[in-house]
Amino acid sequence: MSPFPPPVAPAGVPAPAFPASEATGHHPTDGPGQAELLAFVRRAAADTSLVAGLPLDPGGRTWLRLDGPGGSEAWLIGWPSGTGTGWHDHGGSYGAFATAAGSLREDALAHRLPAGGELGTTLRIPEEADRARQLGPDQGRAFGPHHVHQVLNTATHDHAVSVHAYYPPLPLMRRYSRSGQALRLEHIERPEDWQ
DSSP: OOOOOOOTTTOOOOOOOHHHHHHHHHHHSSSSSSHHHHHHHHHHTHHHHHHHOOOBTTBOOOOOOOOOOGGGEEEEEEEETTTTEEEEEOOOOOOEEEEEOOOOEEEESSOOOOOOTTTTOEOOOOGGGGGEEEOOOEEEEEEEETEEEEOOOOOOOEEEEEEEEESOSOOOOOOOOOOTTEEEEEEOOGGGGGG
C-alpha cells in the first residue's frame, strides 16, 4: 500500500494542458453522472458487511479499491480521529462521497479555480468562497470537476469510514497548501502514486 491514500492524498509533474477527460481517454458523458455516483456511494456506505471488512488502523488511513459503476473509480476509506486529506482537487473528474460510519467534515471552496498551473502558483480565494459541512452516517454529496476541498475526521476518538467515487477515473490530484485566503499548488499526484 502506498503511504498516500487514493482520493485523499502527493508526484511533482505539471498538470496537462488539456482537460482530464482527454488525459484519460474518456469523455465524461460516456460514464455515470453525478447522481449515479452519489447513489452508488450511498448504497456502498449502507452495506454493513462491506464497511465491516475494511481493516482499520489507529495510526493512519486505510482504504480498499471498489468496483464503481460504469468504469468509475471508487474507494472505501477508513479515517482515524484527527486525520484529513489536506486541500486538493480531483484533476477534472467529478464525483461523490458518502459517510458510512462516524462523521466527516468537508471544507470546500465555492469558487472555480484554474484547471492547471505551475507548481508554486498561488491563488487568492474570496472570503465568501469558504463552505463547511458535517456529513454523518448515510449522508453524502456529489461535486463537479472543479471542486477543491479537504475532508477531515474531527472526532477525538472515533474512526470514520466513507465511500468515494470519481469519473473519469482520477487522472491526477493537485495538492494545495492554504494560508488564510491564499491557496498554493504544492504537489501533483498521479494514479501510480496510490495504486
